[in-house]
Amino acid sequence: MSEIALYQNEIGNSLRRVVENTERESKLVQSIIDASGSSIVIIDEKRSIVFVNRAWRQFANRTGSLNGEYGLGKTYPEISCGIVSTGPKDAVALRDGIKQVIRGEEIEFEMRYRCTAVAGPMWIAIHASAFLRSSQQGGRLIMIAHDDISLNELASADSRKDEQRFRRLLETTNIVPWERAAGDSRFAYVGEQITDLFGFSTEQWKQDDFWTSRIHTDDVERVTAEYSNLSPLADHFRSEYRMIAKDGRVIWIEDHVDVVREWAKRPTMHGFMTDISERKHAESITKDLSRRLINAQEEERKRIARELHDDLNQRVALISIELEQVAQTAMQNPSALSGRLGSIKQKVSEISNEIHRMSYELHPSKLEHLGLVPALRSFCSELARSRAIKIDFQGGKLPESLNRDITLCVFRTAQEALQNASKHSGAAEVKVTLNATEKQLELTITDEGCGFIPTHEKMTKGLGITSMQERIHHVGGTFKVISERSRGTTVRVTVPIA
Incomplete structure (x- = not known):
C-alpha cells in the first residue's frame, strides 16, 4: 500500500x-x-x-x-x-x-x-x-x-493451521498455553487444560483480575510486579509462584513468558504454565533431609566429643594420677609395684579398645579388606561385649563381587538397627541373619524387646529410621520395620544384586 x-x-x-x-x-x-x-x-x-x-x-x-x-x-x-x-x-x-x-x-x-x-x-x-x-x-x-x-x-493460513495443531497438541498435555496484553490481568486466550488444573472454566480466566485473585497472597505483589513492569528490552522471562485452586489446593506454577512487540502497538505476552507442585514437594523433602543430615552430623560430632572428653579423657587423667602414685609406691614398697602396673596396663588396654570401637564406627576398615559377613560378625561381637547384650549372628555365603555401595549400605543399616536395639529395646538377645539368593541380599534383625510404633511422630522425625530407609532406597532395595509395643521389633531389608 x-x-x-x-x-x-x-x-x-x-x-x-x-x-x-x-x-x-x-x-x-x-x-x-x-x-x-x-x-x-x-x-x-x-x-x-x-x-x-x-x-x-x-x-x-x-x-x-x-x-x-x-x-x-x-x-x-x-x-x-x-x-x-x-x-x-x-x-x-x-x-x-x-x-x-x-x-x-x-x-x-x-x-x-x-x-x-x-x-x-x-x-x-x-x-x-x-x-x-x-x-x-x-x-x-x-x-x-x-x-x-x-x-x-x-502463508498466514498455514501459520494459523500450525498454531491450531500446536494448540491441540498442548491440550493433550498438562501445559497450559495463554495469551494476553502486557499489563492486563485478563487472558485473551487460555488452554482448556486450565480447567482440569484449577477447577475454573476458561471463561472465568478471561474476566478482569481473575488471574490476580487466584495468586497466593504471599506471592501476588511480587508476581503482579513482574508481569506489569516489563523491561523495554527483555523478550522472555520465567516466573514461579503459587496459585489457589477451586478446591483450596495450593499449586506451584512455573510460567515461561514471551513478550511480542510490534511497532506502535501494545506488547502482548504469550506464556506456558506448568504444574511443578511435585517438583517443589521433592525439593522441600530434599531440603528437609539435608537439614536433618547436617543436624545428624553435628550430633555425631557432639557424641564423639562427649565420649572423648567425658570418658576417654577422664580415664587417661586417672591413669596419669595412678602413675604418680606408682612412682611414690615404688620407693616406699617396691613389692606392690607389679600389681599396680598390671592394673594400669588393663586400663590402657580398655582405652585402646574404646578408641578402636569409635574408629570402627566411623570407618569399618574390615568391610573393605574382609567383606560384609566378617565385618558384620566382628561388629556384632564388639557391640555385644561393650553393651553386655547377646547378639546371635548367622551369615551365609555371599557373592564375591558385591558392589561397594551395596555392602556399605547394608553394613550401615545393620549397624544403626543393632545400636537402636541395644540402646532402646531392653532385649537380652538380638538375632541377625544375612543371606543371599541369586537376585538379592536379605538382612533380618530381630529382638524381643519393648517394641514401638513405627509411625509415631518421634520415629518419623528421628533420623534413625529415615537414614536407613534412604540408604536402602538409594541402592534400589526395600526397607520394612515390623514392631508393636511389648512384642519386639523386626527389621527386614532386601537389596537387589542381579
Whole structure:
C-alpha cells in the first residue's frame, strides 16, 4: 500500500492532464503507471473505468472476466463485484467502500477479498483513494490499486493451521498455553487444560483480575510486579509462584513468558504454565533431609566429643594420677609395684579398645579388606561385649563381587538397627541373619524387646529410621520395620544384586 501512496503523490497532477487528453503527457504518465507492480484502474464519479495500466490488463487476463478493452467504459463495481468469490457480504462492502470515497465521505478505502481466476482462486488487496480533476473540468477521480496477496494469505493460513495443531497438541498435555496484553490481568486466550488444573472454566480466566485473585497472597505483589513492569528490552522471562485452586489446593506454577512487540502497538505476552507442585514437594523433602543430615552430623560430632572428653579423657587423667602414685609406691614398697602396673596396663588396654570401637564406627576398615559377613560378625561381637547384650549372628555365603555401595549400605543399616536395639529395646538377645539368593541380599534383625510404633511422630522425625530407609532406597532395595509395643521389633531389608 505504501507504493500506491507514493505513486499517488508523485503523479496526481499528471493524471489530471491524462484525463484532459494532453496526448504527450498522457503517454508519459501511462508509461510511469505501467511500471507499477500494482494493478491500477481509475474511475470517475459515475464509477466508470477511464484508465487502466499494464498490470491491470494482465490481471484481467488471469481472471478471464473482461473483454479486449479490459473494462474501459464499464462500471467498476459491475466488474469487481462479479469476481468476488468470498460471498455477497464482501461484494457489498467493496461497492459501499468505493461509493464513500466518491462521495468524499472517506479519504481512502482498503479491503482484501478472494476472487476467481483462470488458474484458481486468488486473494486481492485493494487500496482506493480520490484526487480532483483540473479546475476547468472539475469532478473527482478515484485511483484503485489491486495487489495479489495470495502467497501471504497462504502463508498466514498455514501459520494459523500450525498454531491450531500446536494448540491441540498442548491440550493433550498438562501445559497450559495463554495469551494476553502486557499489563492486563485478563487472558485473551487460555488452554482448556486450565480447567482440569484449577477447577475454573476458561471463561472465568478471561474476566478482569481473575488471574490476580487466584495468586497466593504471599506471592501476588511480587508476581503482579513482574508481569506489569516489563523491561523495554527483555523478550522472555520465567516466573514461579503459587496459585489457589477451586478446591483450596495450593499449586506451584512455573510460567515461561514471551513478550511480542510490534511497532506502535501494545506488547502482548504469550506464556506456558506448568504444574511443578511435585517438583517443589521433592525439593522441600530434599531440603528437609539435608537439614536433618547436617543436624545428624553435628550430633555425631557432639557424641564423639562427649565420649572423648567425658570418658576417654577422664580415664587417661586417672591413669596419669595412678602413675604418680606408682612412682611414690615404688620407693616406699617396691613389692606392690607389679600389681599396680598390671592394673594400669588393663586400663590402657580398655582405652585402646574404646578408641578402636569409635574408629570402627566411623570407618569399618574390615568391610573393605574382609567383606560384609566378617565385618558384620566382628561388629556384632564388639557391640555385644561393650553393651553386655547377646547378639546371635548367622551369615551365609555371599557373592564375591558385591558392589561397594551395596555392602556399605547394608553394613550401615545393620549397624544403626543393632545400636537402636541395644540402646532402646531392653532385649537380652538380638538375632541377625544375612543371606543371599541369586537376585538379592536379605538382612533380618530381630529382638524381643519393648517394641514401638513405627509411625509415631518421634520415629518419623528421628533420623534413625529415615537414614536407613534412604540408604536402602538409594541402592534400589526395600526397607520394612515390623514392631508393636511389648512384642519386639523386626527389621527386614532386601537389596537387589542381579
